[in-house]
Each structure stands twice: as C-alpha cells, then as structure tokens.
Amino acid sequence: MPKIHNFSAGPSILPRQAMEAGSRACLDFNGTGLSLLEMSHRGKEFIGVMDQAISLVKELLGVPSGYSVVFVGGGASLQFAMVPYNLLDEGETAAYLDTGTWANKAIKEANLFGNVKVVASSKDANYNFIPKGYAIPADAKYFHCTSNNTIFGTQMQHFPESPVPVVCDMSSDIFSRPVDVSKFGLIYAGAQKNMGIAGCTMAIIKNDLLGKVKRKIPSMLDYKIHIEGESMYNTPPVFPVYLAMETLKWVKQLGGVNAMQKRNEEKAQRLYTEIDANPLFKGTCAKEDRSRMNVCFVMEKPELEDAFNKAAEAANLSGLKGHRSVGGFRASIYNALELESIDALVAVMRDFARKHG
Amino acid sequence: MPKIHNFSAGPSILPRQAMEAGSRACLDFNGTGLSLLEMSHRGKEFIGVMDQAISLVKELLGVPSGYSVVFVGGGASLQFAMVPYNLLDEGETAAYLDTGTWANKAIKEANLFGNVKVVASSKDANYNFIPKGYAIPADAKYFHCTSNNTIFGTQMQHFPESPVPVVCDMSSDIFSRPVDVSKFGLIYAGAQKNMGIAGCTMAIIKNDLLGKVKRKIPSMLDYKIHIEGESMYNTPPVFPVYLAMETLKWVKQLGGVNAMQKRNEEKAQRLYTEIDANPLFKGTCAKEDRSRMNVCFVMEKPELEDAFNKAAEAANLSGLKGHRSVGGFRASIYNALELESIDALVAVMRDFARKHG
Numbered sequence: 121m122p123k124i125h126n127f128s129a130g131p132s133i134l135p136r137q138a139m140e141a142g143s144r145a146c147l148d149f150n151g152t153g154l155s156l157l158e159m160s161h162r163g164k165e166f167i168g169v170m171d172q173a174i175s176l177v178k179e180l181l182g183v184p185s186g187y188s189v190v191f192v193g194g195g196a197s198l199q200f201a202m203v204p205y206n207l208l209d210e211g212e213t214a215a216y217l218d219t220g221t222w223a224n225k226a227i228k229e230a231n232l233f234g235n236v237k238v239v240a241s242s243k244d245a246n247y248n249f250i251p252k253g254y255a256i257p258a259d260a261k262y263f264h265c266t267s268n269n270t271i272f273g274t275q276m277q278h279f280p281e282s283p284v285p286v287v288c289d290m291s292s293d294i295f296s297r298p299v300d301v302s303k304f305g306l307i308y309a310g311a312q313k314n315m316g317i318a319g320c321t322m323a324i325i326k327n328d329l330l331g332k333v334k335r336k337i338p339s340m341l342d343y344k345i346h347i348e349g350e351s352m353y354n355t356p357p358v359f360p361v362y363l364a365m366e367t368l369k370w371v372k373q374l375g376g377v378n379a380m381q382k383r384n385e386e387k388a389q390r391l392y393t394e395i396d397a398n399p400l401f402k403g404t405c406a407k408e409d410r411s412r413m414n415v416c417f418v419m420e421k422p423e424l425e426d427a428f429n430k431a432a433e434a435a436n437l438s439g440l441k442g443h444r445s446v447g448g449f450r451a452s453i454y455n456a457l458e459l460e461s462i463d464a465l466v467a468v469m470r471d472f473a474r475k476h477g
Numbered sequence: 478m479p480k481i482h483n484f485s486a487g488p489s490i491l492p493r494q495a496m497e498a499g500s501r502a503c504l505d506f507n508g509t510g511l512s513l514l515e516m517s518h519r520g521k522e523f524i525g526v527m528d529q530a531i532s533l534v535k536e537l538l539g540v541p542s543g544y545s546v547v548f549v550g551g552g553a554s555l556q557f558a559m560v561p562y563n564l565l566d567e568g569e570t571a572a573y574l575d576t577g578t579w580a581n582k583a584i585k586e587a588n589l590f591g592n593v594k595v596v597a598s599s600k601d602a603n604y605n606f607i608p609k610g611y612a613i614p615a616d617a618k619y620f621h622c623t624s625n626n627t628i629f630g631t632q633m634q635h636f637p638e639s640p641v642p643v644v645c646d647m648s649s650d651i652f653s654r655p656v657d658v659s660k661f662g663l664i665y666a667g668a669q670k671n672m673g674i675a676g677c678t679m680a681i682i683k684n685d686l687l688g689k690v691k692r693k694i695p696s697m698l699d700y701k702i703h704i705e706g707e708s709m710y711n712t713p714p715v716f717p718v719y720l721a722m723e724t725l726k727w728v729k730q731l732g733g734v735n736a737m738q739k740r741n742e743e744k745a746q747r748l749y750t751e752i753d754a755n756p757l758f759k760g761t762c763a764k765e766d767r768s769r770m771n772v773c774f775v776m777e778k779p780e781l782e783d784a785f786n787k788a789a790e791a792a793n794l795s796g797l798k799g800h801r802s803v804g805g806f807r808a809s810i811y812n813a814l815e816l817e818s819i820d821a822l823v824a825v826m827r828d829f830a831r832k833h834g
Contacts, residue, residue: 124510128517131715139512143503146496153481153793155496157674157720160485160796193550193676194697197711201695225696232693312712317514319550319676319714336589338558339582340551354554355669357676358488359716363514436510439517 125461128439129270129414129452130292131312136456138316138366145362156362161355169362170351176368177322180295180376184302188327188347191320191364192340193357196291196310199321200226202341203287203306204233208261209333215239215260215284219276220247220269221445222289230264233335239263246446247272249406258283262305262329268293270313271443273416273450274409279303285329293413294322295371296455297381305329311360313413314380314455316367319360371455380455387453387462388412394466400424400473404446418448425449428472435468437461482818485796486627486771486809487649488669493813495673495723502719513719518712526719527708533725534679537652537733541659545682547703548721550714552678553648553667557583559698560644560663561590565618566690572596572617572641576633577604577626578802579646587621590692596620603803604629606763615640619662619686625650627670628800630773630807631766636660642686650770651679652728653812654738662686668717670770671737671812673724676717728812737812744810744819745769751823757781757830761803775805782806785829792825794818 126133145156149165159166174189183189192198203226208214212234216227218241230236237260240251247269256263262285268275270292279286285305294309301307305326312318323343330344339345345353351361371380392410395401395417404416419425425448432440442448451465483490502513506522516523527548534546549555560583565571569591573584575598587593594617597608604626613620619642625632627649636643642662651666658664662683669675680700687701696702702710708718728737749767752758752774761773776782782805789797799805808822 121510126511126515128515131514131516131518131712133515134512139503139514142514143500146500146503153478154483154795155491157488157496157499158483158485158490159488161488161675193552193714194555195550195711198551198697201697205695229695232695310712312715317716318518318712319717338562338586338589340555340558354552355488355667355675357550357714357717358669359674360676360714438511 122436124436124438125464126438126457127451127453127461127465129443129450131318132452132454133456134316134363134367135370138363138370141366142359142363157359159358161352161358166358169365170356173361173365173368174351176365176372177324180368180371181299181301181324183324186327187301188325190323190325190343190346191351191356191361192323192346193320195318195321196222196289196308197225199289199308199323200229201232202343203264203308204230205335205337205341206333206343207287207306207329208234209335210234212261213237213257213259215256215263217251217254217263217265218243219250219266219274220272222269222291223266226264226266226289234261247274248404250274250276250409254280256280256282256284260284262287264288268411268413270414270452271445272405273411273414273446274405275411275413277408285326293411295368295377295380296384296413298377311364314367316364317360320357320364322364384412384453384455387457387459388415390459390462390466391415391451391453394469398469398473399477401469404448413452413454415451415453416442416446416448418442424476427476431468431472432465435464437465437468479793481793481795482821483795483814484808484810484818484822486800486807488675489809489811490813491673491720491724492727495720495727498723499716499720514716516715518709518715523715526722527713530718530722530725531708533722533729534681537725537728538656538658538681540681543684544658545684545704547680547682547700548677548708548713548718549680549703550677552675553579553646553665554582556646556665556678556680557586558589559700560621560665561587562692562694562698563690563700564644564663564686565591566692567591569618570594570614570616572613572620574608574611574620574622575600576607576623576631577629579626579648580623583621583623583646591618604631605761607631607633607766611637613637613639613641617641619644621645625768625770627771627809628802629762630768630771630803631762632768632770634765642683652725652734652737653741653770655734668721671724673721674717677714677721679721741769741810741812744814744816745772747816747819747823748772748808748810751826755826755830756834758826761805770809770811772808772810773799773803773805775799781833784833788825788829789822792821794822794825
C-alpha cells in the first residue's frame, strides 16, 4: 500500500513508533502477559507510564518549580470551563483575546462564571490575523489567549507582556517550539495534535493561582484535586496517557522542542514559499501571523478546487479540505509530519499549476 | 507464556477479540492505510464507529424511545457532578442511597448543587449489604443509586419502586445482565469494566428530564449539548469509543445481556460455592446482595493471607488483592472473564485448603 500523507487537522498524524508501541501494548504490555487495556491504573506498570509522561512534559518544556503538571480527561473544551471555575470569581473580570472559533468557545464558558473583557478581536477580518497592541487590564484575574488557531491558520509568534497571569490554550502547537513556561500562569492542551490521541488533556498550572475563588468546585473540575491525586484522582484515560508518553519520548529522541521548531519551520517555509510563488494559490492569513502548524490556502480561481482536490487524492494526500469557516485548503503539518509529505504536496501544486496555470 | 487469569477490578479484562481489533486499528484501520489514532473524528470512518457504538447500546439494552445515548469523556466521577448540575436546582432535594465509596462520592458532588437526602446507608456495617425497605421522598428531584459496589462486592439484585426518576451508576455491572431502561431516568457507566477501556463514559438519558434547572451549565457538562452534538460536540475519546464498540460487538455475538447474565451467574455461583464450602475462606457480604461482578472474601486465619497470595501468583492469578477498605481478596469476574479462570482460582483455593486446612 502506498504511503498516505496525513494532513488531518486533528486527531492527526503521530510518530509511527508511538502508534506501533500502542499496537503492541494492546496485546502485551512490556512482556507482562497482559494488555495495557486490561491493567489496573493503580499497578506499578501504569503508574510508571503516568510518571514518565509527566516527567517528559516537565523536561521538554523546562517547567520551573512552583508549577504542577496534570493529565485529565475531557478535552480542551472542558478546560474552557475549568479555567474560570478555578480562577475567576463571580463579579471578577478576565481578559480574553479573540482569535477564532476556539477562543470564542473559551469566552462563552468564562461568561458563565464572571465577567469577560475581550481585549481585541480579529473577527471582522474572519480571524486572518492576530491582534496586537491591545492593553490587558491590570485588574483582570488573568489574560487568556489561544496560541495557534487551527481553523484559521494563525499563530501567536510572540506573547504579550501581561500585568496579570497568562492562561494559554496551546492545544494545537504544544511541543512544536520552545515556550518559556515561567511567563504563563496556566497552559493547557488537548493531546490530539502534537501530544498523542484524543481522550486526554494536559495542563501546567502555577500552584499559587489556585485556591483563591470562593465558589465550591466539583472535584473533577478542581485542578487542586487532580494535582493532589497525581492525575489519578479517578481512573485516568490510560491508553491516551500512554500514547502521550510514547509521543513525547519521540519528541525527546529527535532533540526536543528546539529540534521540533527547526523541523516545523522548515516544513512551513517550504509550503508557504510554494503558496506565494504558485499563481493558482494564495494564503489566507497575514504573513507575520502564519501558523507553522496549520497552513490555510485558497485558490485564485475557486472553480479549480474540485480538480485540485482530485489531484491531491490521486497523490495520496489526505485531510487537506479546509474548514468550512475558511474554505479552500488546510494542510496541517504537525510535529510528526515528515518533510517528504510537504514535498509531495508541493509537487502536486506545481504539477497542477503547469496543467491549469 | 502461560495464560494469566486477570481478576483486576478495573480497568479490567476485555474480550481478546476487542483488544486484537484495537491493536490492528493502531496500525491500519479497516484497510484505509491510516491508523485510527491519526484519523479525524469527523471522517466517515469514525462517525461509523460512534454510530455503531450508540446503536449497540440501544440494541443490547433495549433502550426505549424518548431516551438518548451519549459517549463522553471524564469518567463516572464527572457524572457525579453532571447529574446534579443538570437535574438538581439549588434548594431542591435529591435522594441518594449510600452503598459504598462511589455512592459517597456521588453524594459529595450533589451536595454542591442542592440538598441531598440519604434515604439509607449500610456504612455502619462497612457496606456489606444493600439497604432495603427505605422510603424515597415523593418530592425529591430524583433517586440515585449504585447498582454494583466494586469495592465492597455488593450488587442491587432488585431496584426499588420509586415515585421519582431513578438515576443509576452502573459503571461496574452494565451489560452484565438485562436492565429495564424504562424504569430509569438516567443510567451512566464508566467504560472500563464491561464496556471497554478507561477514557469514556456512556450515559442513557430520558430526554424529558433535561432543560429544567435554572442554573447555567458549562457546555461540556450539559447533557443536551452532547445529545445535540451526537457525542461529537468536542473531539470525543476516539480510541476508547472504538474499544467500547468492539466490546459491545462481542457481547452481541455471545448472545447479548441475557447470555452475559447466564455466564456471569454460573461463574459467580461456582466461586461463591467454593468460598462457602472451603473452611479457610469466608465471604464478606450478605448472601442475597452478593455481586456477580466482584467477589470479596477473606481468610478465617488472616495470617495465611500472604501464603495464599503467593499460591495465587504462582498459578498466574492476577489482581486478587482486596481493596484496602475491605482487606482480603477480591476476584472481579466481569463479562470477559472465562469460566476457566474461575476454575483456576477454585483449584488454588482447594489445594491451599488441603495444605493448610
């Protein structure tokens, strides 16, 4: 079977070795004679997995002391509620940057718990750029932003100086580049892009932000309880955590987040260069805000889209359809995507231009 | 490698064919050339999985019209909060039956949202029986019970007539026997016993119970949103849902919940018969409330426990250690456990009695 180039926006391509480890673990976990799927999460085998997953997060991102790392279920969408549940009392205000669909969903949930001040939005431009130069109120409880906007293909290349703790949804670019964790109060990310499979979410929390709201927090939504339970307050999503561990092992083997950044920039540059050079295509975002994870582009002549789709399919390029909010195409080029897949896409674009240009 | 008899309380033994399907899906899902782990949840492949999982729940349990079935993340522990979040307004009262650790945790969460009336408790007897003959207040919003108590080895063999909707945590005995869903307002179950692996939870909800509380509900905790989103409001826990589907396919192949009941009663009877006959062992629960899923027993002479543990290990019997709340031993004998594993345990018990009796 020919190789399929997987440009899916998420769940998305993972390192082959992580998927192979998952496949083996389903049958026999490390020679124990039992499948990882049928093991107690309280046994030493899975405790070892959880410990290593958390250690790898700390090591790869250089998490400073005073922060805790947890894996929880529920997806980043649950974090949209957990963040204000834990950090924003009724009557208090949180500042949010509106850069797209997911930022909007986070804002919607925060509105249930306190006041939301949207400091800037690029909604009027269909989110094709990242707002800059906004002021973050010093009396806000925190400032929330989305580092990468999967749907619109924009990415924060810089984070603002903030007078209040910065909370960041890094679901779609975590471990794709170095991050100075000490500049953040809370970072969270659904696993299913660069960190593993759907079903677990990782959060890095500055401990001293917690325990300050007056409301009662349901146990499963309380970061303190997950921290105290070492991500085992309840039965954790065992297999998704294992895949996260295996994926992070691969990130480390390849040289960590600096190596990922180099790899991702090379992939992104090669693809954006073609988009800018090819007369049939154009990018949808402000150049300085272009994402290194999700490359959105449309055709100068939309009537050619179907034909390009067919050409892409014929070349085993999968998952290129753009989100309905933007249209056109989106190549998601997460950590695990190889340069050869970029080259395969570029080759199809060039060939298409020769035939239809 | 000799067969390991897996008596783990959960995550626990699954049908071998489901684990093998999981192993294959990690590498290539149904000949697509892509791993299930790297596929979009919006693609037709996974939509087919989710549809089939939900259909199998409806078919196997005979879910009547007027009910919805959803798969969500977060575990049954999140349901402890979701149930009152959706059903219990501030100032209103819900009735809870206290039959053990998990019932207690459900009560604790409900207390955050409204008033809790504990209608009966077996706490003073270390939960070694299921209370009966209690009254459920007619003005309660709902009555909550736990059908099987994994830790204490008791199981509700009958459900009470209730003047209000019955909400039941069936995490550890769902699909182990027939259930008349029409007698319940809401049933929920973490997957990781009879339904699959840790990381997803299934809920069956009578639609007309929803939308009646005044409070605002965060999206991810709102049953209506999960129902409307067909369990895809956010990225669902793809692989856990797939394993649930494969596990339920196996339940159906073997004859459905009636066949499971027969199989489980035979296993339970064979093991309890040995416990009652063997002079070294005794059961910990009232006989009429004994669980067909978790068989708890202790030794007449506790000083022999270590030696029995060693004998069990030598015979490849795994996961028999009792929960610290009860001590002794617990053999979890969920759907997928084969009769031969019961026979292996009984043989070790008999042999031990011959040597130490």
